[in-house]
Amino acid sequence: NAGVTQTPKFRVLKTGQSMTLLCAQDMNHEYMYWYRQDPGMGLRLIHYSVGEGTTAKGEVPDGYNVSRLKKQNFLLGLESAAPSQTSVYFCASSRTSAGYYEQYFGPGTRLTVT
Amino acid sequence: GENVEQHPSTLSVQEGDSAVIKCTYSDSASNYFPWYKQELGKRPQLIIDIRSNVGEKKDQRIAVTLNKTAKHFSLHITETQPEDSAVYFCAASRGSSNTGKLIFGQGTTLQVKP
Numbered sequence: 001n002a003g004v005t006q007t008p009k010f011r012v013l014k015t016g017q018s019m020t021l022l023c024a025q026d027m028n029h030e031y032m033y034w035y036r037q038d039p040g041m042g043l044r045l046i047h048y049s050v051g052e053g054t055t056a057k058g059e060v061p062d063g064y065n066v067s068r069l070k071k072q073n074f075l076l077g078l079e080s081a082a083p084s085q086t087s088v089y090f091c092a093s094s095r096t097s098a099g100y101y102e103q104y105f106g107p108g109t110r111l112t113v114t
Numbered sequence: 115g116e117n118v119e120q121h122p123s124t125l126s127v128q129e130g131d132s133a134v135i136k137c138t139y140s141d142s143a144s145n146y147f148p149w150y151k152q153e154l155g156k157r158p159q160l161i162i163d164i165r166s167n168v169g170e171k172k173d174q175r176i177a178v179t180l181n182k183t184a185k186h187f188s189l190h191i192t193e194t195q196p197e198d199s200a201v202y203f204c205a206a207s208r209g210s211s212n213t214g215k216l217i218f219g220q221g222t223t224l225q226v227k228p
Contacts, residue, residue, distance in 0.1 A: 031213070031214045033214075033215075033216075040123075040220065040221075041220065042120075042203060042218045042219060042220045042221050043158070043203065043216075043218040044218075045215060045216075048213065048214075048215060050212065050213055050214075056213070058215070090157060090158070094214045096214065100145070100146045100163075100165055100207075100209055101146065101207060101209070101214030101216075102148070102160060102163065103148070103160070103214065103216060104160065105150075105157040105158050105159070106157060107156075107157050108157055
């Protein structure tokens with residue numbers, strides 16, 4: 001049981017390049033989330049999904065797109081990377097227990113845009 | 115919008131002392147309050163959580179208290195040890211939203227001096 005995994009661990013992009021971050025979970029969780037973490041800013045929600053085939057915007061969605069074609073995978077795309085997107089990206093998944101959602105995080109992807 | 119304020123931003127204690135981190139939330143419908151610990155370069159890990167139907171929860175040296183009337187909750191760590199040094203995040207969630215979205219505080223960097 002690997003839990004939540006993320007690919008890649010590190011990436012350097014040039015401004016204008018595109019990339020996709022992959023999140024996978026093997027816990028059969030319905031809910032998945034993408035966060036970015038910047039110094040002094042805590043964790044901010046980019047997009048989330050409440051089930052296969054669904055996605056919704058979070059707090060800071062601009063410049064990102066997501067897809068949830070399979071229940072176990074949640075992809076985060078950057079179509080045209082900007083230096084402001086330099087950050088650490090965390091994926092999380094959760095199950096619901098009587099209406100309470102415990103989120104479990106992946107190891108993170110450190111992205112630098114030059 | 116929904117907001118979680120966390121204080122202090124940094125906290126330094128001597129080994130063996132207690133540490134207290136406080137959070138306030140704005141959404142009175144929030145009913146789930148987890149705390150995450152993040153060591154340097156690692157993922158956030160859930161260490162304890164509390165639901166709105168209880169006022170206090172303990173797990174060994176860690177306890178969380180909740181005051182729904184005042185809309186604040188606190189993390190208490192007793193007999194601190196150097197391995198407690200990390201960044202701690204509080205969060206709040208509204209179960210009725212059926213999304214599991216967490217709103218995070220900005221984080222508290224705890225340093226335990228040996």
